[in-house]
Amino acid sequence: MALDQLHEGDEKEMGFLDHLEELRWHLVRSVVSIVVFTVLAFLAKDFFWDVLVMGPTNSDFWTYRKLCELGQLVGSSSLCIDDMNIIIQNRTLQGQFLVHIKSSFVAGLVLAFPYTFWEIWRFVKPGLRNNEKKASRGVVWVVTLLFLLGVFFGYFVVTPLSINFLYNYTLSDQIQNILDVTNILGTVATLSLACGLMFxxxxxxxxxxxxxxxxxxxxxxxxxxxxxxxxxxxxxxxxxxxxxxxxxxxxxxxxxxxxxxxxxxxxxxxxxxxxxx
Incomplete structure (x- = not known):
């Protein structure tokens, strides 16, 4: 009897270890996908930095142009942003290189999100009951769609409006706003990812x-x-x-x-x- 209980305990322990091993491989594949997209974003520096990250700091950004068109329709010139005049600087020797790595990592997280969530769902799904599996059908597509919609909303709406307002907000004419390059990345990444989660x-x-x-x-x-x-x-x-x-x-x-x-x-x-x- 004691021997049978010992065997049952061994089987349960092996089952638990098997689950840990399965989880480990799901996490490994997820991390690999993030690394792959991070490397691709790192190699495409001109696009991911000059076009995406720096986009909301330029007056010809898509959002500013559409706001100006909307302002013309409603007869409000205050919505038109003609010149941003944002001055950005780097104050450390390794600053631009570190920012390049950070921006690539953020891009890797966003691009790899659908696959990463799918890997997590593959681990969770077998533990659900049949009715729970049926009720959660299509959850990967829904979560991915909402996340991407939130990121787009944060990037094209919240981020440019926030940058425009905060940069032009002054306490005194004697104070000049000169932004650090890490601050620009932090603003774009934080607002975009926060909206992705909020959605x-x-x-x-x-x-x-x-x-x-x-x-x-x-x-x-x-x-x-x-x-x-x-x-x-x-x-x-x-x-x-x-x-x-x-x-x-x-x-x-x-x-x-x-x-x-x-x-x-x-x-x-x-x-x-x-x-x-």
Whole structure:
């Protein structure tokens, strides 16, 4: 009897070690994909730095041109940005090289995200029940799509508006804004990645609703609080005009409403399953 229990313990231990080994290879493949895309971004320095990172600092950036066109339609010249005049400097000997590596790594994270999440999902999926697998069908595509939409929104909307406002904000005419190259990279990377994660709100709503942590009634009760928070965030990260704040607040509010709808569907389906059982 003791021998049988020992064998059972060995099998459980080997099963646990097998899971660790499987997780290790999923992580290894994920890291390799990030490294590969990082190297590709490092080699394509002119595009990833001059076009992408430095893009929001130029007055001919796509967002600024579209804002100017919108301003012409509504008769507001304040939306047109003619000349940014941003001065960027490097203050350390190794600064530009380190920034090159950091910017390539950020690009590698974004480009490798779909594959990395797919690897993580491949590890998690076998441990789910059949109904959970069915309910989470297509999750890789949804998470990837929302992440990329968030990154694009952060890069083309939040980042240029924030750079324009913060760079032109002055305490005194005697103070000149001269940006460090690391600060530009940090602003572009942080805002873009933060929006990519923020756009996962519908997915988070779905998972929390499945777990019974949140309900649509709870989200509706705090809707006004959420809208106030969204407006405050929009006012902080955008120039002081109502049009820019609306451009930021509308997608975030829409995401919150979508999350309420998702939570409602999840709770309705769960109640129906409990009633049938």
């Amino acid at each position: 996962q709100l519908p997915v988070a709503s779905y998972m929390l609703s499945k777990a019974g942590i949140i309900t649509p009634e709870l989200m509706k009760r705090f809707r006004r609080h959420a809208i106030v928070v969204i407006l405050i965030i929009s006012a902080i990260i955008t120039p002081p005009d109502i049009m820019s704040q609306i451009l930021i607040a509308m997608p975030l509010t829409l995401l919150y409403e979508i999350s309420i709808f998702i939570s409602k569907r999840v709770n309705k389906k769960r109640d129906q399953e409990l009633y049938e059982s």
